[in-house]
Amino acid sequence: MTDWIEHAEDAFIAFIITEDTKRLALFRFYGGKKLKEIMKTLRPAKPTDQTEPTYKRMRTAFDEYFSEKTNKAFERHKFRMLALEVGESTHNYVTRLHTQGAKCNFDNYNLDTAIIDQLTEKCSSHKMCRA
Known part of the structure; x- marks a missing residue:
């Protein structure tokens, strides 16, 4: 996982950002254009779940996306x-x-x-x- 995600989570704690929507918005903002492109392809929610992705779901999806794959x-x-x-x-x-x-x-x-x-x-x- 890239360092900036860990820094973003440190900032969430330091600035007491607890609302999921704010965390997700900051995640998108600081991640930049490339991250937004990746986010479009990631669907961590179940296919039957029509709700918007939460920060926790997106974080889990990114952890899986960036994790080292083994053959x-x-x-x-x-x-x-x-x-x-x-x-x-x-x-x-x-x-x-x-x-x-x-x-x-x-x-x-x-x-x-x-x-x-x-x-x-x-x-x-x-x-x-x-x-």
Whole structure:
């Protein structure tokens, strides 16, 4: 999320702006032309809801719009490509696997199981693989 939205919310608190319509109006005003264009395409309200958007709904929609999107298939590919580097400890390797695995959204395939599989497949020590 851009910093100006956080600054705007700080201003709402500092200037005691509690009315939703005023917050939304200031949000539109300070966001500028580009933000107004984006707002036209965002419909955070349910399709059956014909009311005007509230500040809270628009803020939620912008959080979703600007949030980083992840490609789970690509993140799993990156997970599978991780290999134990020369001189790297098993602990550090497993830590890297955990870090990457958190982005993979392993559903029925448990992350711990995926790490064990990856460690077995990519480990350079035959003795460790068997263990």
